[in-house]
Amino acid sequence: MSTFKAVHILTLGINHHTAPVEIRERLAFPESDQPSALARLVGDYGLHEAAILSTCNRSELYLAADGDSGLAQVRRFLAECQGVDVAALESHFYQLNDSDAAVHLFRVASGIDSLVVGESEILGQVRRALEMAQQNGSARLLLNELFQRSLRVGKRARAETEIGRGRLSIGTAAVELAGQVFENLTSCCVLLVGAGKMGALTAQYLVDSGVERLLVSSRTFARSQSLASQLGGEAVPFEELAAQLAVVDIVISATAAMDYVIRPADLRRAMEQRRGRPLFLIDIAVPRDIDPAARDIDNVFLFDMDSLEQVVAANRQEREGEIRCVQAIIDHELKEFLYWFNALGTGPLIRALRQRAAHLQEQELARWASHLGPLSTDERQLVERILRGYANKLLHDPLVQIREFANDDEGYVRLDTVRRLFRLDDSTTRLSSPKSELAEADEAEEKKS
CATH class of the missing domain: 1.10.3730 (ProC C-terminal domain-like fold)
Structure with a gap:
């Protein structure tokens, strides 16, 4: 980068490479909280621009700020407004400047920095982060251009390479994990908790895998009914969720709740009725839906986002050649972006x-x-x-x-x-x-x- 720049593009983040899920969930930004967070970053902390990318595997803040002072300001924001013990988490953070920040976002948008390499959901999440910042007036000249170009990288990666071959997502990884636990899902009863986008994708994969019975439960019963009817499943009122734990073989939970929706007390009551029959729980939510203390209960087997690492390792190895092709696209787009940025x-x-x-x-x-x-x-x-x-x-x-x-x-x-x-x-x-x-x-x- 040219040495005469005083306004920099900065990134401060945490992801599945740098922190376990119990750390990542402490820095999650629910979409409902993002407008006020963006307003404070720009209005109270002296940043020119700000955008937040928060998914199940990462929380990243993208900034346009004077010099490196922006990173100090965003750390102060996390401590004062989010209640984060920044010093205790410092070893999990990564901070990136200018070209490094651009390369990172390009890798994220293209899917090669995802837990499931090539997964399709991240491009929509990057687009939503930009839209949120635009709607709240915190994405202007620099971040608007950076995010628009990252979306172009993501589209090119999927159109010009095989990085997105097949249906890849956290949901598919969860279903694959369930398939490893049970040799034949066609004899299983699966309870899906959460009827949002992640839940809907996961439900489709479960049906395609031939599960015998699919139950869907969410806080909004109408959404549960709609999703269940589309896929030939059954809707379960959220109030009856605990009772269903005594019946099902597998629970996959993917809600946007900020607190646990399945607790040890619920599981203990269910296990008394199951008479030793094991229960498999797969928690793909961040923050987590299932209290990790569930692991202490006999015959309850809990897997979370970090448990998917083993499942997706083979996927990454299969796509190494495509990753190199995507990197070539990133290198080309980075050169174009830096030419624009420096010319400002x-x-x-x-x-x-x-x-x-x-x-x-x-x-x-x-x-x-x-x-x-x-x-x-x-x-x-x-x-x-x-x-x-x-x-x-x-x-x-x-x-x-x-x-x-x-x-x-x-x-x-x-x-x-x-x-x-x-x-x-x-x-x-x-x-x-x-x-x-x-x-x-x-x-x-x-x-x-």
């Missing part, structure tokens, strides 16, 4: 050059007006077009070079030389950061409204 700082200089050319045109026209004699309106416009065309041709190559200089390691020195050669006022051509571009974008939005 040249805006004031380019405008100053154009303004100087326009001023010289006016001076020359005024100087020669007495020699040319009276000009009609059409004649004057013709002379102005000739001067403007000449100036544009003269400036074309310098403007191209200015954008190229922005991506040079000695960009600041080269651009400053251009400024001095054309005797441009330093106050109108500051190259310190794209901050002025951000301000102009904000002013434009205000004028529209």
